[in-house]
Amino acid sequence: MTVNLLDFDLEGLAGYCQQLGEKRFRAVQLFRWIHQKGARDFDSMTDLAKSLRLKLASNAHIKSLDLISQHDSADGTIKWLFDVGAGNAIEAVFIPEEGRGTLCVSSQAGCAMACRFCSTGHQGFSRNLKTSEILAQLWFAEHFLRQQRQTDDRVVSNVVMMGMGEPLQNYTELIPALRVMLDDHGYGLSRRRVTVSTSGVVPKIDALGQDCPVALAVSLHASNDTLRNYLVPLNIKYPLADLLAACLRYLQHAPRDFITFEYCMLEDVNDQDAHAHELVRLVRAQTHVDHWCKFNLIPFNPFPASGLRRSSAQRVLAFAKILTDAGLVTTVRKTRGDDIDAACGQLAGDVQDRTPISVRMAHQRLHGSTPQSSRRERATESLP
Numbered sequence: 001m002t003v004n005l006l007d008f009d010l011e012g013l014a015g016y017c018q019q020l021g022e023k024r025f026r027a028v029q030l031f032r033w034i035h036q037k038g039a040r041d042f043d044s045m046t047d048l049a050k051s052l053r054l055k056l057a058s059n060a061h062i063k064s065l066d067l068i069s070q071h072d073s074a075d076g077t078i079k080w081l082f083d084v085g086a087g088n089a090i091e092a093v094f095i096p097e098e099g100r101g102t103l104c105v106s107s108q109a110g111c112a113m114a115c116r117f118c119s120t121g122h123q124g125f126s127r128n129l130k131t132s133e134i135l136a137q138l139w140f141a142e143h144f145l146r147q148q149r150q151t152d153d154r155v156v157s158n159v160v161m162m163g164m165g166e167p168l169q170n171y172t173e174l175i176p177a178l179r180v181m182l183d184d185h186g187y188g189l190s191r192r193r194v195t196v197s198t199s200g201v202v203p204k205i206d207a208l209g210q211d212c213p214v215a216l217a218v219s220l221h222a223s224n225d226t227l228r229n230y231l232v233p234l235n236i237k238y239p240l241a242d243l244l245a246a247c248l249r250y251l252q253h254a255p256r257d258f259i260t261f262e263y264c265m266l267e268d269v270n271d272q273d274a275h276a277h278e279l280v281r282l283v284r285a286q287t288h289v290d291h292w293c294k295f296n297l298i299p300f301n302p303f304p305a306s307g308l309r310r311s312s313a314q315r316v317l318a319f320a321k322i323l324t325d326a327g328l329v330t331t332v333r334k335t336r337g338d339d340i341d342a343a344c345g346q347l348a349g350d351v352q353d354r355t356p357i358s359v360r361m362a363h364q365r366l367h368g369s370t371p372q373s374s375r376r377e378r379a380t381e382s383l384p
């Protein structure tokens with residue numbers, strides 16, 4: 001069986017090369033060809049010995065994802081929809097901003113967490129993505145955009161694991177992908193420019209702190225356990241006290257960092273002054289350390305099955321003011337890519353994983369977008 005080399009971090013590739021009778025420096029060369037130069041044809045890897053190129057050609061390949069569609073927003077946001085087989089699709093979204101380019105990456109096809117405000121959560125879970133499928137989103141975006149812009153300079157400067165799925169529920173496949181993102185022979189991103197967003201899988205937060213302490217964002221969305229049990233059912237297993245304690249432990253592995261708390265603003269559910277004051281007390285009760293977290297308030301993307309409504313802009317600002325006045329750094333997420341229906345899977349879940357590709361493609365031909373898709377919120381507003 002041929003091996004997809006996008007499944008390996010550098011250590012994995014070195015082990016694979018060793019099996020082929022090759023030294024580690026060959027793995028480094030190969031790794032750089034794949035991730036830094038975007039090569040997938042072994043013949044183009046001119047500094048590899050011909051014998052190695054032949055071995056690779058008969059044992060391995062570099063396989064990205066099959067692209068279903070690309071949607072370009074007037075504001076520069078680009079959404080790609082990829083086929084991951086068996087009628088499932090995932091998306092990656094590129095968000096250009098002054099001085100940086102952020103890629104929002106999916107970790108699962110669907111999601112089992114069933115958060116009430118998330119369309120992906122309502123669609124259910126299909127399967128975990130492989131390391132190669134997570135990395136292929138970055139590999140494709142980086143090299144496609146370089147080619148489009150006719151540059152050899154890096155285009156994707158930040159990665160947020162905020163697309164479809166709960167990344168920490170796919171931990172084994174996630175970690176090698178993160179390592180490739182951080183590796184100087186790979187994408188060379190600093191760990192503060194790679195963010196994992198979680199709904200609160202406490203044991204895996206601890207594991208991530210040990211294994212690969214990148215920036216951490218937590219989908220909080222509630223100021224007490226009763227409300228969070230309703231909005232984020234995982235809270236029943238890992239309640240707020242346990243979650244916040246895990247966040248503080250995480251910061252021991254990521255000194256000088258902060259935790260970003262994502263808070264989706266839902267009218268008359270979690271957006272009242274009393275909730276904001278409760279959040280202040282919650283955060284203050286954990287530690288005397290100042291500035292260990294910041295809040296990112298997110299306008300909700302309504303979808304029919306949720307039965308939830310978006311808070312008014314006025315309410316969001318009033319809520320933000322209470323947090324800010326209490327000394328908590330707070331930002332309000334702005335929308336991007338509205339004209340291409342580019343919602344982020346983590347918080348809006350617009351990918352049609354359960355919709356057969358043929359149906360999606362027919363819909364796109366007719367309407368120019370995927371069914372049920374919604375708006376993209378800027379995933380990067382408060383991230384490092």
Ligand code: SF4
Pocket residue numbers: 111112113114115118119120121122163164165166198199219345346347349
């Ligand atoms: S918000 Fe994230 S964890 Fe919750 S259902 Fe949606 S994709 Fe899953």
